[in-house]
Amino acid sequence: MQYELIDSGNLEKCERFGDVVLSRPCPQALWEKQKKWKCDATFSSETRSWNHSVDPWHVTIDSIKLKLELTSFGHLGLFPEHTSSAKWLCEQKAKNVLNLFAYSGFLSLKLGKTAQVTHVDSSKPAIEWAKENAHMNNITSIRWICEDAMRFCKKEQKRNKTYDGILLDPPTFGRGAKNELFKIEEHLMPLLKLLKQLLSKDAKFFYISCHTPGLNGFVLKNCLEQIGFEGVECGALFLPNSNVPAGDFARWKYANHK
Numbered sequence: 617m618q619y620e621l622i623d624s625g626n627l628e629k630c631e632r633f634g635d636v637v638l639s640r641p642c643p644q645a646l647w648e649k650q651k652k653w654k655c656d657a658t659f660s661s662e663t664r665s666w667n668h669s670v671d672p673w674h675v676t677i678d679s680i681k682l683k684l685e686l687t688s689f690g691h692l693g694l695f696p697e698h699t700s701s702a703k704w705l706c707e708q709k710a711k712n713v714l715n716l717f718a719y720s721g722f723l724s725l726k727l728g729k730t731a732q733v734t735h736v737d738s739s740k741p742a743i744e745w746a747k748e749n750a751h752m753n754n755i756t757s758i759r760w761i762c763e764d765a766m767r768f769c770k771k772e773q774k775r776n777k778t779y780d781g782i783l784l785d786p787p788t789f790g791r792g793a794k795n796e797l798f799k800i801e802e803h804l805m806p807l808l809k810l811l812k813q814l815l816s817k818d819a820k821f822f823y824i825s826c827h828t829p830g831l832n833g834f835v836l837k838n839c840l841e842q843i844g845f846e847g848v849e850c851g852a853l854f855l856p857n858s859n860v861p862a863g864d865f866a867r868w869k870y871a872n873h874k
Contacts, residue, residue: 618675619696621858625649629860633684633692634675640690643829644861659690674752678702680725681752683745693720693745695785697853697862701825702726708869710781710820714772714811716765717785721746721758728755731781736761736768738791764796766803769810778816783823800828805839812843818870825853825865836866 620632629642630653639658657668665688672685678699684692702723713733715724719742724735728750735758737743743762750758761768765784786807790798808824815822822845824836833850840848845868853863 617677617699617856619677619694619699619856621696621855621860623650623653624858624860629855630655631696631855633694634673636670636673636684638670638686638692642860657686659686661690664688664690677722678726680722680749682720682722682749683752693749694722695719695827695862696856698723698785698825699856701823701853701865704867705781705783705821705823706730708781708821710779712779712816713781713783714779714814715783716769716811717787717790718742718746719785721749723783724758725749725753725755727781728757732757732759734759734761734779736763736765738762738764738796764794765798766807766810767794767796769807769814772814773810778814778819780816780819781821781823782811782815782819783821783825784811785825785827788828800826800831805843808839809843812845821867821869823865823867825863827863831864833864833866836864840866840868 618634622630624642624645625648627645628639630639637655639655641661657666657670659666666686670686672683674683682694711731713727713731716736718724718735718737724733727733740762743760786800788800837848837850848866848868850866852861853865855862
């Protein structure tokens with residue numbers, strides 16, 4: 617895999633994506649750095665900018681080709697911590713999957729190798745980025761939807777559409793394609809209730825990941841259990857081959873259903 621966590625500490629992390637080495641904020645890294653870093657670019661959370669420009673480049677992550685580029689949010693087009701999630705999701709063998717807040721498409725592409733995937737994101741640039749990634753991987757099993765997540769799901773409910781796998785990675789705060797407001801503390805539970813109605817009777821999985829401070833795996837687990845899921849598993853997401861936390865998840869699979 618063309619990713620490596622080189623070091624972390626002093627509230628930062630040093631990562632290699634292919635041949636590009638970057639420094640980005642890592643609020644969890646309260647410990648000290650173990651070595652000196654030589655980076656191609658560093659992102660500052662104070663100025664919300666990179667100190668150097670880097671042209672877009674390509675990497676292969678877990679057999680998926682991706683275009684990466686520096687963004688004004690400090691993102692690159694990949695959340696490395698999702699690589700472990702991808703393995704579990706693919707193991708559930710769902711054939712018809714809904715992916716909300718799907719960004720540049722890594723998880724859609726992994727699932728799209730064996731399933732029909734509906735990829736939903738409210739950002740048109742993110743959708744175009746994901747389409748470019750799909751083209752590089754010759755994956756044609758993805759339906760692209762640029763729309764607010766809640767609005768789209770309400771339409772699917774009216775159409776009696778169901779899925780046998782649903783995943784989402786909601787932001788703390790966001791705007792929909794028509795400027796609809798999403799605030800996780802207000803809108804997550806209504807969205808989860810709606811999504812549960814979109815699961816087929818033979819559903820294979822339901823998965824939620826989150827990077828919002830304070831919303832750990834047990835919070836997500838409690839949310840899923842309150843709307844009727846049983847046997848929910850939860851935990852932390854980690855950067856690959858490390859013990860550096862990078863988010864949380866909760867998940868349900870059919871085998872856990874009583």
